[in-house]
Amino acid sequence: MTSRLAGKAAIVTGGGSGFGEGIVRKFAAEGAKVLIADCDEANARRVAEATGAQWLRCDVTLSADVKAMVDAAHERFGTLDILVNNAGIGHLPQALEGLPEDEFDKILAVNVKSIYLAAREAVPRFKAAKKGVILNIASTAGVSPRPRLAWYNASKGWVITATRAMAVELAPFGIRVNALNPVAGETPLLKTFMGEDTPQMRAKFLSTIPIGRFSTPEDLGNAACFLCSDEASMITGVAMEVDGGRCI
DSSP states (O other), X not given: OOOTTTTOEEXXXXXXXXXXXXXXXXXXXXXXXXXXXXXXXXXXXXXXHHHTOEEEEOOTTOHHHHHHHHHHHHHHHSOOOEEEEOOOOOOXXXXXXXXXXXXXXXXXXXXXXXXXXXXXXXXXXXXXHTOEEEEEEOOGGGXXXXXXXXHHHHHHHHHHHHHHHHHHHHGGGTEEEEEXXXXXXXXXXXXXXXXXXXXXXXXXXXXXXXXOSOBXXXXXXXXXXXXXXXXXXXXXXXXXXXXXXXXX
């Protein structure tokens, strides 16, 4: 490993599984001190024990939990350099008018409000330090929406626009903000997007990805490491596809 994140302190929300786990593993391998913030305590503990990361139970939709998360990073590491807003949920494929209101509210809370809450806590600290990196995990769904996933698509479109708006506002303070747009991946959310995990449904999804495979946690970890490292010091406001050509 090149230790590209040596000396950096990072928070990864939803770091106990899926893409978040891939990001935690890559960051830790590259020398970062990582705080996993996840509502799934068992998985957060598992990944922390495997990587040497710290962990904290956190509901990213609650302002008190998010404040405690950012405070904990500073208390444990003495600083915070990187915030990865990875936590997210989807909904089963269905007609847009059929999604229950409580599910819609939860999608907005986890995919949208959590980024606002995290920024509200982290940005003042980044401004004081005159540096910092925020990485938001969006989706190809925000660029090239699939039918019957309307409200998930819309939430990820919001993430992309928020990323660009944050980037242009925060650049004068030395803060970079980027996003990653993964295609459907080998994570616990895959079945949610497909509706059912069958060979036929997998083949249908894979037929839309020119490279011919799903995104993996390792793919997201590698891309996240680059965008959060000093190698990407001139890159801000980018929503980079990690999608095997899906959005071409």
